[in-house]
Amino acid sequence: MLVPEDMSVGWFSKALESVDEVRIITDGRINFIEPSTGLEKKGNSKGSMLLIWRPFISPRRMFTIVSKAALMAIGQGVRRAT
Structure with a gap:
């Protein structure tokens, strides 16, 4: 689940x-999609x-990191495969 990186909130x-893993995205922000407009x-x-x-x-509560560029590369690979 993609969420804002804010560990100070109650949720x-x-x-x-x-949760099993919290994966922090580095080197850029992911923009959210407005549901009403797409x-x-x-x-x-x-x-x-x-x-x-x-x-x-059993949840391990691991903290890991991934760069935005790595996620975008994975996404491009998925798009090409479909």
């Missing part, structure tokens, strides 16, 4: 109760992170 502590929403004031749940395991 983050709640997520840590069950367009990117510019002006993100915070970075981004992914909250990853994996079923059937």
